[in-house]
Amino acid sequence: MSVASHTKNNLQSDQPINYSTTQLLNYTTHLADNTLILAQRSSAWCGHGPILEQDIAITNISLDILGQARNFYQYAAQLINQSTNQPINCSTIQPATEDALAYHRDSREFKNCLLVEQENGDWGKTILRLFLFSSYQYLLYEKLQHSNDGQLAAIAAKALKEVAYHVRWSSEWVIRLGDGTGESHQRMVNAIDELWPYIDELFINAGYEEALLEDNIAVDVSALKEKWFEKILPVFNEATLQAPQNMFAKTGGKQGIHSEQLGYILAEMQFMQRAYPNSTW
Amino acid sequence: MIHEKDITEDALLKILETVTDPEVPVLSIIDLGIVRKIEISASGSLQVFITPTYTGCPAMDVIKTNIRLVLLENGFNNAEIKTVLSPVWTTDWMTKTGKQKLRDYGIAPPNIKQQVCTLEAFQKDEAVQCPHCNSYHTHLVSRFGSTPCKALYKCDDCLEPFDYFKCH
Ligand SMILES: [Zn+2]
Numbered sequence: 001m002s003v004a005s006h007t008k009n010n011l012q013s014d015q016p017i018n019y020s021t022t023q024l025l026n027y028t029t030h031l032a033d034n035t036l037i038l039a040q041r042s043s044a045w046c047g048h049g050p051i052l053e054q055d056i057a058i059t060n061i062s063l064d065i066l067g068q069a070r071n072f073y074q075y076a077a078q079l080i081n082q083s084t085n086q087p088i089n090c091s092t093i094q095p096a097t098e099d100a101l102a103y104h105r106d107s108r109e110f111k112n113c114l115l116v117e118q119e120n121g122d123w124g125k126t127i128l129r130l131f132l133f134s135s136y137q138y139l140l141y142e143k144l145q146h147s148n149d150g151q152l153a154a155i156a157a158k159a160l161k162e163v164a165y166h167v168r169w170s171s172e173w174v175i176r177l178g179d180g181t182g183e184s185h186q187r188m189v190n191a192i193d194e195l196w197p198y199i200d201e202l203f204i205n206a207g208y209e210e211a212l213l214e215d216n217i218a219v220d221v222s223a224l225k226e227k228w229f230e231k232i233l234p235v236f237n238e239a240t241l242q243a244p245q246n247m248f249a250k251t252g253g254k255q256g257i258h259s260e261q262l263g264y265i266l267a268e269m270q271f272m273q274r275a276y277p278n279s280t281w
Numbered sequence: 282m283i284h285e286k287d288i289t290e291d292a293l294l295k296i297l298e299t300v301t302d303p304e305v306p307v308l309s310i311i312d313l314g315i316v317r318k319i320e321i322s323a324s325g326s327l328q329v330f331i332t333p334t335y336t337g338c339p340a341m342d343v344i345k346t347n348i349r350l351v352l353l354e355n356g357f358n359n360a361e362i363k364t365v366l367s368p369v370w371t372t373d374w375m376t377k378t379g380k381q382k383l384r385d386y387g388i389a390p391p392n393i394k395q396q397v398c399t400l401e402a403f404q405k406d407e408a409v410q411c412p413h414c415n416s417y418h419t420h421l422v423s424r425f426g427s428t429p430c431k432a433l434y435k436c437d438d439c440l441e442p443f444d445y446f447k448c449h
Binding site: 053056057060063064065066067068070071138150151153154155157158159162164165167168169171172175231235238 | 333335336337338339365366367369370399400401402403404422423424425429
């Protein structure tokens with residue numbers, strides 16, 4: 001099956017195609033990497049949560065997010081394997097699999113936003129990152145479920161209700177901690193200061209997103225920013241927290257330029273597959 | 282041994298009835314409503330399409346393997362088991378028999394319609410009926426129970442804790 005005819009199969013309309021499979025692959029990989037890295041970070045709380053119920057909650061939320069990552073990687077692998085004539089910017093050997101994409105790529109090939117790779121810090125910072133990112137993801141998937149790419153639309157539609165719960169659960173914690181004790185409030189203020197530089201990047205379209213806008217494959221993330229503030233500010237307000245103004249923005253993750261944090265995550269996550277390639281349970 | 286070409290969809294459904302959800306063994310995959318489509322081509326090759334209840338459902342791989350095994354036992358050596366995500370699985374796909382089986386097993390079946398589905402914090406929890414004494418005086422202990430698809434509730438009347446198969 002040729003690339004063009006494959007892409008056509010996933011499309012829900014018969015419009016001419018103005019993008020390449022590489023751009024679709026990069027976008028799918030970006031969505032997958034966001035979720036894999038966030039799941040890996042959040043799941044580190046397994047066995048360390050403040051109380052049993054919340055430990056179970058964040059672990060199950062991580063499992064939801066990992067499930068999204070698997071769906072996106074499976075689709076990315078399918079795009080790679082069905083591509084016959086285009087150089088695919090990926091160091092995996094063919095046939096690609098979801099595991100190869102997760103375990104055999106280097107930091108430079110990961111396209112996740114910098115926000116998701118930041119250190120967990122304390123419970124407050126982990127919760128705040130989940131709240132900020134899930135609120136973004138909710139708006140993103142709300143649009144992506146109407147993408148002209150049938151598979152991306154299906155993954156988003158499937159995940160949307162789960163993400164709604166992640167937003168709800170994390171916002172309750174943001175309020176509880178922000179409007180809690182003097183210490184919990186101060187920790188949330190510190191967490192906001194640490195994470196805020198990574199917010200702008202969520203709303204800046206990368207080249208592969210720009211390229212997919214015309215055909216309504218990708219979501220225009222720059223259009224989500226205002227809505228995002230409308231979602232998070234009432235929660236901040238109830239939590240007696242404030243959103244900083246004009247903070248210097250750090251970007252690059254979506255283009256593969258990461259903070260040193262990602263290197264540590266990959267070293268731990270990929271160790272077994274690097275040391276013993278293709279080992280299985 | 283059944284000849285692949287001669288088999289009917291009904292006979293195949295009977296075979297698939299024997300595959301259960303590893304996390305809720307009282308439910309077959311037909312009760313759960315996750316078998317979407319069965320295709321038998323003229324040449325006799327078989328494709329089974331299934332859909333996950335939850336995105337991260339860890340049981341899906343086991344279910345796929347078990348479908349393959351039961352089909353192999355019945356002579357289908359080249360069956361393909363494919364995952365489809367659309368249309369999204371909702372509680373409506375679970376059969377009436379499935380819901381009754383859950384109740385008999387001590388798990389509260391999903392409500393007809395999800396009552397809590399917005400982003401708002403601190404909502405009232407869903408009213409769930411106790412599968413032991415049918416009381417509605419119950420409260421949520423944890424949104425996640427023994428598996429991600431179930432929440433943990435406790436009955437305020439008979440005091441028994443129970444799992445609730447979450448609405449979706
Ligand atoms: Zn009861």
